[in-house]
Amino acid sequence: MDVKDLLKYTYGLVPIVAGLDKFTNILTDWSQYLGAGLQDTLPFEASTFMMIIGIIEIIAGVLVLVKTKIGAIIVAAWLTLIALVLIFSGHYLDVAVRDLVMAIGAYTLYKLSTD
Template sequence: MATISQLQQTLKFTFGVVPIVAGLDKFTNLLTNWADYLGKNADLIPFDALIFMKIVGVIEIIAGIIVLARPLIGAYIVMIWLICIALQLLIGGNYFDVAVRDLVMAVGAYTLAQLTKLKGEKL
């Protein structure tokens, strides 16, 4: 049976590495064309959507690093970030499947925070 520490480490690695990979991909668009996810909200951005997505990429890389270094605060940051992405997708009227996936991942990030608390780590 897995211990709390093993579960916490698995989620820490997942929520640390995945945002870093997604953030790096904002510069290459190998996984997808990230600007497409802005939908009609792209018109609200005062500059090019590709530049905006690179800024998002930097934020995601930083969030992943924070999860690896300080999993409690990092988990909450990633959770909030994922909820914001899901809300943006819902408001944009597209990619409802991705919005639901991001909300499920936000629950996973919350679980990481709770497991980290059980281990006695502080903010």
């Protein structure tokens, strides 16, 4: 398996798994990552919002697997957005740094992809 394939499966499968977990909360309670200010602006429960996020993540992961170049740039942007939300909330800064590093990996996949 070459580096591009390794990145493709990583950035395809991880968002799918994380997206599915938004419905089960087996890995973590995802709503804890929403700042109180953001939760207050939602017209519905935080868990509903996280399920919507989960659907977006599943779609992004599938896109990486079938249309790698466009999927990779979407995942890179998505991870950057998540990191910025966490940075501006002032919480989970370690997760924000991790997501920025993952965004760089997804961007690398974008640059390596030709489709």
